[in-house]
Amino acid sequence: MSNQTNSAVVYCEKKFGTTDGKTANGLVRFSAKYKIAGVIDSTKAGRDAGEVLDGHKNGIPIYKDLTEALETTQSAPKYFIYGIAPPNGMFSEQDRQIMFFAMEKGMNIVNGLHEFLTEDEAFIQKAQACGVKIYDIRKPKDKKALNVFSNRITEVKCPKIAVLGTDSAVGKRTSAIILTKALCDAGLKTTMVATGQTGLIQGFRYGVVLDAIPEQFISGEMENAVIEAYEHEKSDLIIIEGQGSLSHPAFLSSCFIIRGSQPDAIIIQHSPKRKTLDDYPTILMPTLESEIKLLEVFSGSKVIGITINHTNMTDKEIDLTIKSYEERFRIPASDLLKYDCEKLVRKIVSTFPELTHKVY
Amino acid sequence: MSNQTNSAVVYCEKKFGTTDGKTANGLVRFSAKYKIAGVIDSTKAGRDAGEVLDGHKNGIPIYKDLTEALETTQSAPKYFIYGIAPPNGMFSEQDRQIMFFAMEKGMNIVNGLHEFLTEDEAFIQKAQACGVKIYDIRKPKDKKALNVFSNRITEVKCPKIAVLGTDSAVGKRTSAIILTKALCDAGLKTTMVATGQTGLIQGFRYGVVLDAIPEQFISGEMENAVIEAYEHEKSDLIIIEGQGSLSHPAFLSSCFIIRGSQPDAIIIQHSPKRKTLDDYPTILMPTLESEIKLLEVFSGSKVIGITINHTNMTDKEIDLTIKSYEERFRIPASDLLKYDCEKLVRKIVSTFPELTHKVY
Numbered sequence A, B: 001m002s003n004q005t006n007s008a009v010v011y012c013e014k015k016f017g018t019t020d021g022k023t024a025n026g027l028v029r030f031s032a033k034y035k036i037a038g039v040i041d042s043t044k045a046g047r048d049a050g051e052v053l054d055g056h057k058n059g060i061p062i063y064k065d066l067t068e069a070l071e072t073t074q075s076a077p078k079y080f081i082y083g084i085a086p087p088n089g090m091f092s093e094q095d096r097q098i099m100f101f102a103m104e105k106g107m108n109i110v111n112g113l114h115e116f117l118t119e120d121e122a123f124i125q126k127a128q129a130c131g132v133k134i135y136d137i138r139k140p141k142d143k144k145a146l147n148v149f150s151n152r153i154t155e156v157k158c159p160k161i162a163v164l165g166t167d168s169a170v171g172k173r174t175s176a177i178i179l180t181k182a183l184c185d186a187g188l189k190t191t192m193v194a195t196g197q198t199g200l201i202q203g204f205r206y207g208v209v210l211d212a213i214p215e216q217f218i219s220g221e222m223e224n225a226v227i228e229a230y231e232h233e234k235s236d237l238i239i240i241e242g243q244g245s246l247s248h249p250a251f252l253s254s255c256f257i258i259r260g261s262q263p264d265a266i267i268i269q270h271s272p273k274r275k276t277l278d279d280y281p282t283i284l285m286p287t288l289e290s291e292i293k294l295l296e297v298f299s300g301s302k303v304i305g306i307t308i309n310h311t312n313m314t315d316k317e318i319d320l321t322i323k324s325y326e327e328r329f330r331i332p333a334s335d336l337l338k339y340d341c342e343k344l345v346r347k348i349v350s351t352f353p354e355l356t357h358k359v360y
Helices: A019-029 A049-054 A066-072 A093-104 A121-130 A172-185 A197-202 A215-233 A253-261 A288-299 A315-329 A342-351 A353-358 B019-029 B049-054 B066-072 B093-104 B121-130 B172-185 B197-202 B215-233 B253-261 B288-299 B315-329 B342-351 B353-358
Strands: A007-011 A035-040 A079-082 A108-111 A134-136 A160-165 A190-194 A237-241 A265-270 A280-284 A302-308 B007-011 B035-040 B079-082 B108-111 B134-136 B160-165 B190-194 B237-241 B265-270 B280-284 B302-308
Touching (some): A007 A066, A019 A035, A019 A197, A035 A049, A035 A066, A066 A093, A079 A093, A093 A108, A093 A121, A121 A134, A160 A253, A172 A197, A172 A237, A172 A265, A172 A342, A190 A197, A215 A237, A215 B215, A237 A253, A265 A288, A265 A342, A288 A315, A288 B288, B007 B066, B019 B035, B019 B049, B019 B172, B035 B049, B066 B093, B079 B093, B093 B108, B093 B121, B121 B134, B160 B253, B172 B190, B172 B265, B190 B197, B190 B215, B215 B237, B253 B288, B288 B302, B302 B315, B342 B353
Parallel strands (some): A007 A035, A160 A237, A160 A265, A190 A237, A265 A302, B007 B079, B079 B108, B160 B265
């Protein structure tokens, strides 16, 4: 490991590779802001994080604890990223102790939870004593600086595509990142707008953590992030990360994503083998049919592609599912962690012919 | 005026009777918590508030300013209620000066805006110096006390009906209040759950100001308010006040109202003559058809009645509109400020036959 000043260790005890570990999982797959020096999860210590997650080694080690991580890396990582997204969004006593230990070792704390450490007296004093900083990624701007919806979204002239889904923690962000890269590789200046804490920790330049904002401003903040991306980047295309789902009983940011960004088309992410909602083991998943209908009625736009999360699926099941979805819904379907994005890129370009002459 | 300790003056300068004056309008029509001693609006001074609003005198005078109100009422009202709901939710410098003057006169301040006066150093000091209190109705509980959705809503066994609409400030709360009273009069123990600041200032015992809560908790707080109402009141029926609309670009609390309360049926409020959205003069109103479709697809429940806001309509237009809606949608339609609720009560009882034996 080099002694880069942005090197970070991601804490994900007992949760790496699971849906509750989605911030750590995301950072292991893609991180533009921090150099990920390692993951902490004692249950998977000694293994390669990329291999655990997606079956491909990526050289990021998993450590049993922070002491081992600090002893093993050649230079002390400067950031401790809390990489778990617990259902209640709050820290345990053990979490607090580990972050205190990290601060004593000179590490800055990156926190994506709703519980703000910069408002916690014990953390404020400890950070000061240790000469480190705490970053509360989810802390919203002061209310006076928040935007209300202005309808200036109509001034964004490029196509906007939202990657929405049938549940939370289903892979929307991962598919959006892969698709954005593929569209850029195809010659389209594509900008992704993040909508959650993981995306912002990953280093996306445009975005806002929607679920921490008072409701009156969510739609306006979503709109504003898209306008900012468009005006600064002069994008050919904007991809918007989804959150939760329209049918979800609690995680309804997608409503604001649709109203604030007004997507011209939607790609839907689904986990065919998931039976019940993440965090809600007594509530059945919606069907792909019902969610597509709901998305199309709510948004007035079309769902133009399906991306699947292959958890608990064999290779054969993945292929059969893709085939069956394409026959039933008459739109391209794919598993973007297994296959490339060619079908989806072609569908996007044919949906928005103004992009045709820009593709390589 | 008697010297009741809960007597209040409602400030609504230049806005009484308009959509921006909806908190004052609501309090003049119904107030269980405060005795409304008068309204302040210099543009309508000297008139009767009930007559200005609905054409029926109710003995609440309109004053030109606070000095006149204090000189005229026999005992000093103890509460100054800020009765305007400005689009940006923030106070002007003039508003601040008037509230300082009210505090100097010994009045407590009731504030329903997003700008919290209990966090404003100048207001904190002034209130202390004057020996008065400030009530920030929209200030949410501490995050640790907020509820996430639990699915315990399934334990509420009585029918739940949401009064939703095609826009904000369209009359949903007023129709919900009138309907709740009519259902109680018919012999059904009906409990209304409020979802906005006006309802809580009006004194509804159950409810929560949804649009001030961080998004992750809105659905859970809605659910919790309905469960509380049901468990404490052992209601036969629960009426839930709507907010904004599902098609609205910014005011999307209805999404959480539907997901959190899971209404068994919906009544839709519409203003036939309103051409563009309140606060958004460049955005057209949705049609009643499209909003009903959206509500039914989003909720999985049926719209069983239509209530209209008769602003800018003649009596003849009201009657023709009711007739035409009933023919087109095959459900009862009414103007609850003009006619009684009989049609709607009958429809509700026939929709939920378990209520039949409870009706007088």
